[in-house]
Amino acid sequence: MNGRTPPPRPPEGYDPHAFEPFAVTVDLAVLTVREERLHVLLVQRAHEPHAGEWALPGGFVLPRESAETAARRELAEETGLPAGTVAGLHLEQLRTYSDPDRDPRMRVVSVAFTALVPGLPEPRGGGDAAEARWLPYGEHGPLAFDHDRILADARERVGAKLEYTCLATAFCPPEFTLGELRQVYETVWGVELDRPNFRRKVLTTPGFVRPVEGPPRRTGGRGKPAALYRAGEATALHPPLLRPEGRSA
Amino acid sequence: MNGRTPPPRPPEGYDPHAFEPFAVTVDLAVLTVREERLHVLLVQRAHEPHAGEWALPGGFVLPRESAETAARRELAEETGLPAGTVAGLHLEQLRTYSDPDRDPRMRVVSVAFTALVPGLPEPRGGGDAAEARWLPYGEHGPLAFDHDRILADARERVGAKLEYTCLATAFCPPEFTLGELRQVYETVWGVELDRPNFRRKVLTTPGFVRPVEGPPRRTGGRGKPAALYRAGEATALHPPLLRPEGRSA
DNA sequence: GCAAAAGTGTTCGTAGTACACCCATGA
DNA sequence: TCATGGGTGTACTACGAACACTTTTGC
DSSP states (O other), rough: OOOOOOOOOOSOOOOTTTTTBBBEEEEEEEEEEETTTTEEEEEEESSSSSSSSEEOEEEEEOOTOOHHHHHHHHHHHHHHHHHHHHHEEEEEEEHHHHHHHHSSOOEEEEEEEHHHHHHSOOOOOTTSEEEEEEEEEOOOOOEEEEEEEHHHHHHHHHHHHHHBBGGGGGGGSSBOHHHHHHHHHHHHHHOOOHHHHHHHHHSTTTTSSOOOOOOOEEEESSSSSEEEEOOSOOOOOOSSOOHHHHHHH | OOSSSSSSSSSSSTTTTTTTEEEEEEEEEEEETTTTTTEEEEOOSSSSSSTSSEEOOOOEEOOOOOHHHEEEEHHHHHOOOOHHHHHSSSSEEEEEEETTSSSSSSSSEEEEEEEEESSSOOOOOOTTEEEEEEEEEEOSSSTTHHHHHHHHHHHHOOOOOOHHHHHGGGOSSSBHHHHHHHHHHHHTTTTOOOOOHHHHEEEEEEEEEOOOOOEEOOOOOSSSSSEEEEOOOOBSEEEEEEEHHHHHH
């Protein structure tokens, strides 16, 4: 709670400095879609424990910061993106991991976030990480700490949220084609979607996307140029866009 | 993160005792349905700050506990339910609240949980709370700290989860009628559902409920006795059971 | 012309909606 | 007997699934 006076149940007369304190950190599962594959932003650890292993970016929450603020700050530092850009990114709290033994050094409670980013801003390994890179989801060895678990939770959450929210546009640049949007669903879900039906579904959902007025069109390689759209004002999808397995399972 | 070595970005050479530490607590939004209304378990605070005000039950996470463990322990203490019963209750992490100023005394990060309980085990105000009571959702003044926000988040989450999970059975006793199950949906969503359609939907969803073999029937007052069911093995609802507003909004 | 992707149209089946109606019980 | 809630049946409608077909580009 934080409810009753600090002396809660066990320590009668709670002294903040009395016993080993908790550290609070944030971990970031930063996902993007590139080359028809889901990619994760990972950093290579410079120090023990788990030195040399890949891990999720993140860091300590500062004394006067909320976890959300800390997450955005870390994201900006790790990716090298300008603060203004980071401020607009979709960042969402995933859950908190609090196993007493998840970090061998001390008691660390970590608030995990999921961030969805569009383009492919190649990270510049900044900060204190030895290296930061986009790696295809699953094509990295086991991650440090319990980060495999966090990453799996993030992927599952994102997949589920695509069904009933307009979240997919967070993976796309400001202006995108319906083909690109469909790519997001197909990549995250690992399925193929019927193009005509997907198009109808998206266009008939009020507020999901908004056509860009000027008739600019953009080519995605070869084929007919596609109309451009922007994200609409809606956040929820009613009715939802279920993954194909949902119908059979 | 918990990623790199303790000295993360800011504190060069992280000393756990160097500056004011974080305290980590759990807050519990314990919900139940009784008398066709959604009820919340609240405790009356015994000490400052917010002495005398209602608050969500909860408490500090102990040094060797995970947040989940702490939540179950607190739940058992506050409700007076036997540990075995509490072990089987549906407990789910909601989110973590980390605003630096949410507790005036010190820096407290709280992991909030939602618990869904069936019957009406009248709490015995145990523990250190002055009093613990079930109060109808909304019929309590403003809660202490940011507990109004937590409670609202919990209700919203539960309402949404009823749509695509089998969570509703967590509000019911081990054996229940379809009328009782429908009551859960109607109470949480605040709508009326068509009885015949609800029945079909539930019965045709594989694994949602399982009929109790022996033809025991139970009366819910007057009217025809209803068949009894138990929760099935399924956890997800495919396709979902959308709230009526979902179709029009 | 051919391949590839966008965009339009149509058919079909499933599932949700809105009812009407019968059944079993308590007062 | 009536009120109340359980249980069954049915017609209507909406929406997703599947697929045929046209259009516009690059090679």
